[in-house]
Amino acid sequence: MATLELSLDETEAAPVQRRRRLGTLFWCAIGWTVLVFAVAIFADLLPLPSPTDMDMLERRAPISAEHWLGTDGLGRDELARLIYGARISLIVGLCAPMIGVTIGGALGILAGYFRGRFESFVVGSMDVLLAFPPLILALAVTAYLGQSIFNLTCILGVLGIPAFMRVARAATLTLARREFVIAAQALGATHAHILLRELLPNVLLPLIAFFLLGVAVTIVVEGSLSFLGLGVPPPISSWGSMIGEGRESLDVAPRLAFIPAIAMFLTVLSFNLIGDTMRALTDPRQGAL
């Protein structure tokens, strides 16, 4: 057997970190999101008129120096309602998927790793939850427990659990067969170590991308529920309820429906764009194979 003797010089240059360009669209999305977050958080500090003070003499007033976006059908300042509405949309839009990603993600990883009866139980109960009509559940809960931001967030959060569970379980199923998990077992890792250090960081990537999508979807769903009168109770404003109220005056003042709709559209689009870019940025498998 002939052997090739190869003595390569092992002094390679120090590794170089490379940077990626992000593009203007991403920065626009970041800019819009930061703006929405900033005005929502500091709404109380801004020199805004009260979003609930009615002025019956100034109904549907046009855009002016006093009312930057005019007033709505009850004479309330449209800009103030838009900004306070952003608060509700963001609180519900962020907290509800948070519930989903925590509970659903944990169940999915455990089910995908341990398999067996536990997996059948989890998947079965998620199927039951999925089979329940979401609108009926929302109606039932608000009818019994009352309309509040907390209840709304909980309903939307619980409804999101099955989707997150499925994403986490699917990712775990493929990952648990990968060699690095067997390698970790062969090196004496505990179940907790494998779940938290080997699987979780890998499953987190699709979960985060799905979370941002979930935020966008929840904002829309919260809007739809508020539009139907199942969301936040009046006189609190949310983007969905503003669109719903603006519907009555579409012919005389279409801006009352369109301004919150545009705000919602831009916010949802921004979240999706950021989610996509984040996934591409943090995916180390890109170029790994």
Next chain:
Amino acid sequence: MSGALLSVEDAVVDLPTPRGNLRAVDHVDLAVGAGKTLGIVGESGCGKTMLSRAVLQLLPKKARLSGRVMFDGQDLTTLSAEKLRKLRGRSLAVVFQDPMTSLNPVLTIGTQLIETIQEHLELDLAQARQRSTELLAAVGIPAPEQRLAQYPHQLSGGMRQRVAIAVALSCEPQLLIADEPTTALDVTIQAQILDLLAREQQRRHMAMIIITHDLGVVAGRTDEVAVMYAGRVVERAPTPALFKQMRMPYTEALLAALPKLDVPPHTPLPAISGRPPDPTRPLKGCSFSPRCRYSAGRCSTEKPRLSPAETLEHLYACFHPLAAGSGA
């Protein structure tokens, strides 16, 4: 077999499949002494990997193992899960075939090394970090300090296999199982990785099992070679004795199938004709008989037993062994 660090006694691994029971490992006996190297050679699907998984007690959940796996005086098959876990990594370590998939893609190399070290050894973060740097340097990785912060995809295949070896060596194991450590690598890197393994083995005085399909890999780098075919060990001998005179036709065929540098270009490579037998339908006779050119008579009706040749160490299972002097 007394005094051996690891001895596998009459190991049988059965895998239930939809097509019937698959016997992946069929009554295998093996032993490795401390500081010694054993090569296990055979083609794809002959049970090499299942045997190594059986040693580690990491068989698929459905698989059934019978026989004994004695390591350092304890039977691994009866050990509790917690004791096994402590043994793996600490005393028994593995290097897998594909460094692309055996490292976690989302954790840095430093994290993976440091966490493995801290799992088994009582070291604080700074000490574990120091040890990781030394290990990376020992396996020939330049600028180890910077490499700790890198992800596996930022390294080449050879580098990754070096990292995988560093992880395996991190807790000074007594036995290292290298499951096709060079198969996924460039030919130019293969020799380097094998030399590295041999060097570290000598330095740490650990036992090593090299699993490969390449007889060239085990030649000169192992103390003993076991050739496996269809789940059975068909020939076992000290490496010099085996290469001096192989008795089993399968070993000869395996060696003949290696490309050689001294033949003229465009010479067809002698391949072993046919395929290995379906492991769910075991043959009555010798498993190699349908593909063997010496097959005759009782080869197809009776299974040859592993029996010694001139010396007690050289064992083979064949009714028509190659005559003395006719080997490669």
